[in-house]
Amino acid sequence: MATIQIRVNGTNRQIDDIDPTTPLLWALRDHLGMVGTKFGCGKGLCGACTVHLNGTAIRSCSTPVSAIEGQMITTIEGLAKDTENLHPIQEAWMEHDVPQCGYCQAGQMMNASALLAVNPKPSDQDIDNAMAGNICRCGTYKRIRKAIHTAAENGGAR
Amino acid sequence: MKKDLYDYELIPDVDMPAEFVQRIKDYDDLEDTTLDTNMARRQFLKLSGIAGGGLVLAFAMGGAPRAEAAHHGNKKGAAALNAYVQIKPDGKVVIAAKNPEVGQGVKTFLPMIIAEELEVPWESVSVIQSDIDEKRYGRQSAGGSQSTPRNWTPMREAGATARTMLVNAAAEKWGVSASKCKAEQGQVINTSNGKKLSYAELADAAAEQAIPDAKILSFKDRKDFKLLGKFIGGVDNHALVTGQPLFGIDTQLPGMLHAVYVKCPAFYGKVKRANLDEVKNLPGVIDAFIIEGNSVDGELSPGVAIVAKTTYQAFLAEKALQVSWDKSDASNESWGDFKEMAKDLTSKSAPATEESGDMAKAISQADKVVDSFYTYPFLSHSNLEPQNCAAWFRNGKMEIYAPTQTPQGIAGPVSKILGLKQEDVVITQVRGGGGFGRRLINDWVTEAAAIAHKVDAPVKLTWNREADMAHDFYRVGGFHNLKGTLDKKGKLTGLQDRTLVFTNKSNGRPVRGGGIRGGNIQAPEIPNVRIEAHEIPLTIPCGWWRAPTSCSVAWVFQSFIHEMAEAAGRDHLEFLIEQFGEPRHLGKQTARDFNTERAINVTKDVAEKANWGRKMKKGQGQGLSFYNSHLGYFAEVAEVTVDSSNRVKVDHVVASCDVGMLLNKSGGENQVEGSIIDAISTVAGQEITFEEGAVRESNFDEYPLLRMPSQPKIDIHWLTTDYAPTGLGEPAFPPAVAAVTNAIYNATGKRIHTMPISKEGFEIV
Missing domain, CATH: 1.10.150.120 ([2Fe-2S]-binding domain)
Incomplete structure (x- = not known):
């Protein structure tokens, strides 16, 4: 178990007590309660879990959270600047x-x-x-x- | 008002899930009884009191509620409301959507019907998902493309009732006759002096009006519709595009744990023993236990539950789980064995399950006889949102949050299995990430409930993709040995289908979507038709898959009719239309309502729109197909280009359809486009196979779904008729399959007899 820092939608988030092999998808959904990113296949075949890592699209179901420590993640919840100002x-x-x-x-x-x-x-x-x-x-x-x-x-x- | 035409009765047709039959019959039997309006009014006032918002208008409706009032008439205090319209002080209108939303757009188009008759601007409407409550809402389900035909009149009544009461309230205030008042977009206008009162101003007084009898309600003329038929976006779109929690899998409850449920790969295998102690010691694992289940089709299969702090920890623990399975009652079937058996079996005669005319005579007198053997595979639903369900057992009640198509089918089995009272099983409907018929069966809900029953916390069960593909209720595969006869003039004189019908081992009836009737051929002019069925018991679970039965047999018969046209040396279009005969309504003679006029019209229309019969380049072909399912009439033409390596590009699909009228241009077209893409997906490479009772495909690499580059151009043409509108979740699918394979024949001369086309050496690109 580890403590991992990631930057999600412009905010620094600390995730405590997490298995470092946990895919980013489940870190977002279960640990941070951000369920906008979806689970489809678990193998990078369907793209339902796509998020941005430093602006590039990646499959969060196949990316261990430890591999992106300290890096910038954007999820669907952060695609809009705010609720009035959609992308x-x-x-x-x-x-x-x-x-x-x-x-x-x-x-x-x-x-x-x-x-x-x-x-x-x-x-x-x-x-x-x-x-x-x-x-x-x-x-x-x-x-x-x-x-x-x-x-x-x-x-x-x- | 111009009346809607009906060429069908609202009783379940052959495509309808069987377990709904009795339920629907119950409702229909009661339809002629009259509503006790006084009782309804008392209920209505009481509800207004409960809601307490001041200007809340709640309505009892005709149709189903009439039945309901009769049904509950002897129970004092039974709430008899089945839909709400609330008018708020600021003029906002809240409309409840009663049926499950699984992508078919029902949460948008049923409220649109109410808003149209209520005469309110759509911008002032907000839609809420209603509770699951049979007493108030009647039947709440998403299946069989039934939401439109079953709710068209009740929703109009809901809107018109409210509008009439608002008008009556205004008339009373002004001291004029209601005939001098007109409702228009959220206000009532006094036509003699132009004075206006808004619905918000009238809501209080309207609530005091008598509820008008459904018989005296007047509906708007279609030509006066302001909303229906327009391009209206889904009511959940903003939440969807901003990633807000909406779906079953998004359910979050305080202190919620996460579960997996591991079943025997071979269907209906039981747990002998498992390394539970080892699994319980894994990080994050809270508990692991065996559930015996009842092994009832569609209910609770035996398995091992693992409950953990997070989904990932539950998934990891599943990998460490070792189970010794007792397969003595399990399926040991294999698709390969069935394929071998079928060819042999269907070459032999079987007792006719249906015969019209004299097929033997047709064969003996034929100028030409054509034999053809068609095979199609089992299919998985593959909803993109894997099966999942959250459940919380507390204070003796089982709370369930389910992305289901049949919320009212849950309390029965769950209460039976867990020894609870039905009323202690409380269902919350959550949006489903795709239905396609998979979520008509609630096996995954019973699993979640059985797990939650043993855990002192809310639990969410999540199937991974592999579990979802391995434990589906599949579209049944099939085999048809066909014989067609032509006379000297090239007329189709006979059709014989020697088929293999899989029967459900538990009840001996054809599996879901596995029965076959002469009506499925949809060629009423053929004078001699004989259906022979070899019955084979099957353990592999089968379910309703988008357009059950039609989704597979439309391909068989629409391919074979093309094959016969070719054998006769005749144009496919002219030959197909000949099979419909005179324009007429055939009623139940063909096992389902079939209106040949509507069939002919869509077929002629698609030919014209697609420029049927025009000269195509080498390697290109057009393919024509027709089918009527779920009360919708669809004819489609596909155009393909096939290269020398048998790579097929579906360039264009043109569809002409008659579903009466289109309620939501956006939602309706989305369903047709999606159905056509879905059909090409099945043509391309989808096949579920099984060996020793276990499914071999496990994820999208082995069971491919069509991807963006393979999409064709799609054009849809709507024939607007005076028939009452019918549903669109299914009927565009069945004809699309044969349209593509007939086009491949016309491009290459190669008839596709086995699906998917990858089995015949073709590839969709």
Whole structure:
């Protein structure tokens, strides 16, 4: 058991009494009570658990919390600056009513926002390639693609 | 008002989960009894008092509540309300959504119906998930695409009742006849002088009005709808995009522990012994124990529970768990054995379960006979949110937080298994991360309750992906040995299906989604039809999977009709339409209501919209398919490009559909798009196999779901008809499968006889 410090959504968090092999996903969900990041497959196959590590999309289900000690994590709860000021990705997701069940969408949005950060005006092909690791069981791919284009137009690369 | 047309009765069709049948029948039997409006009013006033917010309007409705009033009429004090509309002093309107939300959009579109008839702007509405309470809300479930047809009239009545009372209150205040008053977007207007009163101002007085009889309510004309049919986003979207807790798995209770439940890989194996002491000593583990279970289909299988401080510690402990299983009653079945057996068995005759005309004569007089053998696999539901449930046993009550499709199906088995009173099992409905039929069965809820019953704290049970795939209630696989006959003119004169029907070992009936009827062929013009079924008992658990039965047999029959058209040298479109015959309503003659007019119209429409029959490039093909399931009529054309390595790109899918009218353009289109993606997923590479009673696939690497780059362009065309609106969770799926495989045939000349197409050497890219 260990004590681990991480920076989540701009706040330093100390996690006491944690098995250092605990995946970041479960550290967030069970230790910090932040349940926006979702468990889908546990093997990095579905992308439901995607968060940002120093701005890059990673799979939190396959990343031990000890490996990211002291580093900067952004989760879906921290994607917006505040509740009134959503990220263009979140706005676009609502505008196009992307979600069906919505379970995968936190991971989709985290991956999409990471894409726009490096590619502010992605083509359909760019989007397909970048988003291929995120499964949507409900099949909302058409709307995800549209929403990413809309977010790109609205300054989603911020 | 133009009346809705109905070409079906609201009784369960063959696609309906069987355990609902009696329940629905109970309601329908009571439908003609009249509502005791006085009693309802007393209840209504009482409830207003309880709610205590001052300007709270709560409504009893017609339809189901009539039945309910009769049902509970002898019980004094039974609450007879089954929906709420609350009008707050600031003009905000709170509408309760009664059915489980699992991604089908019901939490948005049922309240939309109420808001439309109530005449309030959608911006003023906030939606809450109702309690699970059969006395107040009637049937609360998500299954069989039934929420729309079953709630269309009751929700309209709820809104219209409230609107009428507000209008009556305004008329009374102004001392004019109600006919001089008109409700419009949250206010009542005096049409003789233009004076206005807001709903908020009227709410108090409206609460004192008599509840109008459902018979005198007037509904809005569809042409006057302001909300229904528009593109309306989901009511939970803001919470969803900001990552707020919503789903079952997000449930957090004070001091909550985390559990896993380990069952025998072979279905219905029992626990002989396990290294519980060792497991209990692992970090974070609070307890580990064996649960005997009752081994009843859909209830509680035997297993080992591990309860730990965190989910990860429970998962780690599971890896260290060693169980010796007693497999004497367990399944030892294998998919490979069934496949071998099926080919042999279905080559032999079996007693006909259904016959019309004379198939033997059709064969002897045929100009051409075509034989074809179709195989489709078992499938997993693979909800992206794995099965999970939180439960808390305290003060003799079992509190359950379940992302279920059948919240009212929980108290029965849980109370029976744990020796509790039904009323002491309290269910809270939580959003489900996908349904697809998996969450109609509450095995995982009984597990959570059985674990919580032994632990002095709230517990959340979480299945990992491997458990979810290994312990599903699968879409049943199947085999069909078909024979079709053509006369000299190329007319389809006969169809024979020698099939293998898996039966549930516990009751001898076809497994869920495993029965087959002549009506499933949906070609009423074929004069001679014979269905023969070889019955095989099965232990592997089967469940309702999106569009049960239709999801598999639509592919078989829509492929075979195409095959027969080819054999006759005729155009598929013209041949398919010929099988419908004259435009007419066939009622129950085909084991289900079937309106050939609606079938013909969507089929012609999709052909026109997809530019059917146009010249395609080499390696490209169009495929046509039709199916009617869950009261929806869908025809679809898929277009594919196949390269020399048999890599298939589904370029485009066009769907034409008739579900009466579209309630929410956004939610409805989402369901159709999703169903088509889901269908291509199954075509591509999904197959659940089992050996010695255990499922072999364990995660998404072995059971792939379609990914973003493989999505086709999808266009949806809605035929608006005067029929009452019906549901969209399922009916777009069944025809999509054959549309794709028929397109592959037209592109390559290769008929797909075995699903998924990876078995035939094709790959979806």
